[in-house]
Amino acid sequence: MNLVELFCHVDDFCPAFEGAWFRHQRMTGSGRRRRVGRLYLSEIMTRLILFHPSPYRPFKAFYQQPVGPHLRGAVGYGCFIELIPSAWLPLCAYLRHGQGACTGLSCIDSAKNTVFGSRQ
Numbered sequence: 568m569n570l571v572e573l574f575c576h577v578d579d580f581c582p583a584f585e586g587a588w589f590r591h592q593r594m595t596g597s598g599r600r601r602r603v604g605r606l607y608l609s610e611i612m613t614r615l616i617l618f619h620p621s622p623y624r625p626f627k628a629f630y631q632q633p634v635g636p637h638l639r640g641a642v643g644y645g646c647f648i649e650l651i652p653s654a655w656l657p658l659c660a661y662l663r664h665g666q667g668a669c670t671g672l673s674c675i676d677s678a679k680n681t682v683f684g685s686r687q
Contacts, residue, residue, distance in 0.1 A: 573616060578609040580661050588657070605642050611654040612661060614647070 568576070585608065614634060623629035630644050642650070 570613075570617070574609065574613045577612050577616070577661060578607075580664060581607070581609045581612070581657065584657050584660055605646075606650060608654060608657055611647075611650050612658050615651065615654060615658060 614630070617634075618626055618629050621629050621633070623632070627644055630647060634641060641647075
């Protein structure tokens with residue numbers, strides 16, 4: 568899936584999720600003010616999803632090198648880090664939404680993962 572397809576898929580999911588989430592917050596009385604931000608929820612989620620298959624391990628390097636110059640309207644790294652907590656619940660819902668139906672077969676890998684350079 569390329570960047571445009573991923574963004575379109577996430578952007579189609581976000582309005583439906585946000586509508587249901589805001590209705591739930593209104594019914595339970597746990598709603599907060601919704602401020603207009605510089606980035607849409609779908610833009611935040613797309614950047615978080617793109618990070619995982621990238622070869623970058625520190626998020627800061629990923630955000631400042633390939634993302635910053637290539638995606639228009641990018642906020643600074645510090646501002647983006649402050650936006651991440653607002654995207655966790657929608658991101659989890661999106662990933663759960665994209666998960667296929669359970670076939671009843673599951674596999675758990677119990678192989679030992681070694682970390683190079685760590686003391687044990």
